[in-house]
Amino acid sequence: MPNLIKMKAVVCTKYGPPEVLQIQDVEKPVPKNNEVLVKVHATSVSAADYRVRSFDIPISFWLPARLMVGLRKPRKSILGMELSGKIESIGKDVKLFKEGDQVFAASLQTFGGYAEFICLREDGPIALKPTNATYEEAAAIPIGARTAFHYLKTIGNIKSEQKVLIYGASGSVGTYAVQIAKYFGAEVTGVCSQANLDLVKSLGADKVIDYEKTDFTKSFESYDIIFITVDKCPFKVCIEALNKNGYYLNIGRPMKSLSMIWTSINSSRKVVVGKNSPETAEALIILKRLVEGGQLQIVIDRKLSINNIVEAHKYVDKGHKKGNVVITVNEDVS
Numbered sequence: 001m002p003n004l005i006k007m008k009a010v011v012c013t014k015y016g017p018p019e020v021l022q023i024q025d026v027e028k029p030v031p032k033n034n035e036v037l038v039k040v041h042a043t044s045v046s047a048a049d050y051r052v053r054s055f056d057i058p059i060s061f062w063l064p065a066r067l068m069v070g071l072r073k074p075r076k077s078i079l080g081m082e083l084s085g086k087i088e089s090i091g092k093d094v095k096l097f098k099e100g101d102q103v104f105a106a107s108l109q110t111f112g113g114y115a116e117f118i119c120l121r122e123d124g125p126i127a128l129k130p131t132n133a134t135y136e137e138a139a140a141i142p143i144g145a146r147t148a149f150h151y152l153k154t155i156g157n158i159k160s161e162q163k164v165l166i167y168g169a170s171g172s173v174g175t176y177a178v179q180i181a182k183y184f185g186a187e188v189t190g191v192c193s194q195a196n197l198d199l200v201k202s203l204g205a206d207k208v209i210d211y212e213k214t215d216f217t218k219s220f221e222s223y224d225i226i227f228i229t230v231d232k233c234p235f236k237v238c239i240e241a242l243n244k245n246g247y248y249l250n251i252g253r254p255m256k257s258l259s260m261i262w263t264s265i266n267s268s269r270k271v272v273v274g275k276n277s278p279e280t281a282e283a284l285i286i287l288k289r290l291v292e293g294g295q296l297q298i299v300i301d302r303k304l305s306i307n308n309i310v311e312a313h314k315y316v317d318k319g320h321k322k323g324n325v326v327i328t329v330n331e332d333v334s
Helices: 047-054 059-069 135-139 144-155 172-183 194-202 235-240 258-266 282-292 306-317
Strands: 006-012 021-027 035-044 082-090 102-106 117-121 126-128 163-167 187-192 207-210 223-228 242-250 270-273 300-305 324-328
Touching (some): 006 306, 035 102, 035 135, 082 117, 082 135, 102 135, 126 282, 135 300, 135 324, 144 242, 144 282, 163 172, 172 187, 172 194, 187 194, 194 207, 235 258, 258 270, 300 306
Parallel strands (some): 163 187, 163 223, 187 207, 223 242, 300 324
Antiparallel strands (some): 006 021, 035 082, 035 117, 035 324, 082 102, 102 126
């Protein structure tokens, strides 16, 4: 047999704390006919990476989640749900891309961003990266920004002059949600910690609420959309502040609670949780245009090397990151 070409990758050896992540030599992938081989420059530590690695799952979803993801360790052991890089080679049937293209992509279905190379389907969520964004910036778009766009525009059908509340406005999804809601002409209220009030204001929020205050719920008005990016606000509080035909959107829950189901059945309010974005390039192309047009700013909290992946996950585990934590994989991509 021919010698297999190896590459460096971060392997999740089992479920647990950041220390379960180990850098190992693994086989370099070869693109299929409809795939492109991307030399990864940057990736991120997303909420999806944290959840898979730590298996921080409500007990009621434990068994089905383990059956789906892996019983003793992740079946797809190389994490990394978003990335940017340069196409090194293409399969013989690929028409949309060519060697040398600078791209950004979501890898939520395949994982694999924590590696020097990754193969991606050309018809998946992959697009040419924004021309005015660095690789590090581009790697922080495909999950957070795409999720915010999907929930606010595709699901919530956000409109000009609507009142929108974003709970968790300083995280990855939240910082994009504030800007996307403002882009569509909404009046935006952001909820975050006191330390992040200025950041959220700088992104365009009309009002900000410090959730650390004991009486913060009294600041709630009435909203057309309530977008929960961190599942720490009681549903009862939110639903009381939601307009009659409003949307309650929550990315932090895999399934509706009984009270959510009851509300969906017995009122005109829409309750939507756990809806992943379509695995296509459509949203990425729109987001690329927004970044290039100056309407979407990418907030990066920290940039670390792939050699510091454990440190990066430890930082994200604390739950206080602002925007995105980006990981540089290959330094020599130009």
